[in-house]
Amino acid sequence: MNVTIQAPQTAPMHDKTPQGATLRLRDLVKRFASGPPAVAGINLDMAADEFVVLVGPSGCGKSTTLRLIAGLETATSGDIEIAGKRVNDQGAAQRDVAMVFQNYALYPHMTVAQNIAFGLRRRGVSRAEAKAAVAEAARALELTDLMHRMPGDLSGGQKQRVAMGRAIVRNPRLFLFDEPLSNLDARLRLTMRTEIKRMHARVPTTTIYVTHDQTEAMTMADRVVVMNAGRIEQIGTPMEIYNTPVSRFVAEFIGAPAMTFADGVLTDTALTLGNGLRLPAPATPHRGPVTLGLRPEALRLASTGLPARLELLEPLGAETLALWQTDALGPVWVRLNPRPDLRPGATGCLQPDMTRAHLFDPQTGQRLT
């Protein structure tokens, strides 16, 4: 009979606690046989025990970057330094990193216990020591009752926990996640998201977490790295990325519902949109053609402003999202209080808060200040 004993929240996983390593990427490039480079010159400095999320659309080079760091791909050029030492020429086995794969990649012919112990045993940890470490990891991840099951008999969430157990038990210098939650249902994804963050708080390790989900990026990261077509668009804290996106790409990708964009011309006195609508000029020295970006919270219902017709409501409980159709901006999302006294088809006016407006160069997409 197994009795699950919850480890105290503050207990360290191991007695010996080598902290996570620093990571430095210098002009990292990866070119495959065909097509444009998958990774086209990336620079990144990570502090020890930092939690960084790589986010971007599918195919932008996130997985390739992670696999380069893990040693599963060889870099075309550039340097990868772990704990200040160049590791380009080391194989995956020597880099002492751990990775959680999208499909978990559990060894199907081994029990849960053997799966978790495998890496320890290969690194020469004695059987007894490995057993103790595995038991501890199992307790932390509530896997104790599953230790003798085969991976084929586990649910998606349980496999996910085993994959994490296999990674944390080794106390690696770097912890790599490649879209670990994308195969789970929405509820489980939320639970595991919290779990991963709690694990990181309890056992701090330098962590790179790859996702295409901007919500995961915003909620989990110490710092977010937004990638686009093999390059880094922006690095910053979630709030920096949200509040001052450096490009239209970042502004579009981060934040849900998405930012609304409209082209216009900025003069000393006003910002004139394409259809002739004049808005107060935001405080900027810039003049000429601009792209205006407004987040849902930069617009509110008012007695004057852009005429709009309510298309649909999305009640979320704590707030309600409203999609308005406007002549000036097209469809725009606006955040409303939870129980607005409105029905689809209603008309009203939307007042933009120009102090919260974002301006981008229409040609380059770069932020204008």
Place this chain on the structure above:
Amino acid sequence: MTPRVGDMLTYLAGIVLAALFLMPLLWLVSLSLRTPAEVYLGAARFIPEAPTLDNFRQILTDGAFGTYLWNAVKLCALGALGAVIVATPAAYAASRFTFRGKGPLMVGILMVQMISPLVVIIPLYRYLDRLGMLESHLSVIAVYMAIGVPLSVWLIKVGFDTIPPALEEAAAIDGCNRADILMRITLPLAAPALASAFILNMIMGWSQFLVPFILLTRDGQLPIAVAIYNFAGSSSASTTQLLAAACLVAVVPALAAFLALQRLIVRAIMAGAVKG
């Protein structure tokens, strides 16, 4: 046509096929249980009046017979093992690496399979003669290996294809070098494919007649199939019942082993298929 009629036709075809293969076998059983006198009654006495196990006793107590059986097992098993050992690295490369000309190479390997040993047996004989390898089990085993390799490469490659590369990558990150990965992850997971290839080669070798018949002549080296043939050719019809018993003893263990192992293989492959 309703599914039910389709089912019935399938069963009918199955029964006809089974009868086709079972009749000679039953005929053998019938002959092997007869006394020498009854053998002359032919088909009229399908169920012998005085069934006897005497023929089997006589065969099984004959020391030479045991030697022939052992020779057959040895040649088949070592030939099959050799083929699997040679085919495995080739299959791994075919499954995991991309290189120029891989498609044509794989088709070429399969085409070797289509060459009957009959076609090459004369040059093969002269070739082995030059090497001084006639009259040796090693030469027969080598030929069995060569015959078994092409199909084995394909079978094992397909087995490797079903193993996600991510498992090997996970093992690399867990600290394994290439050899470790192969021994601890890839080969264990390919076990069903390796076993299938081995058993298929065993069966091919067991039904092999021409190669040992040509390459071996010394009596003590002959496998059972060739020994029975020689026996039949050299003795009078009064030994028909002994011949039948010998054939059964040679065939039935192979059949039984095949049926037992086939179930095992199917189960292993199914386990692999649902592990998802």
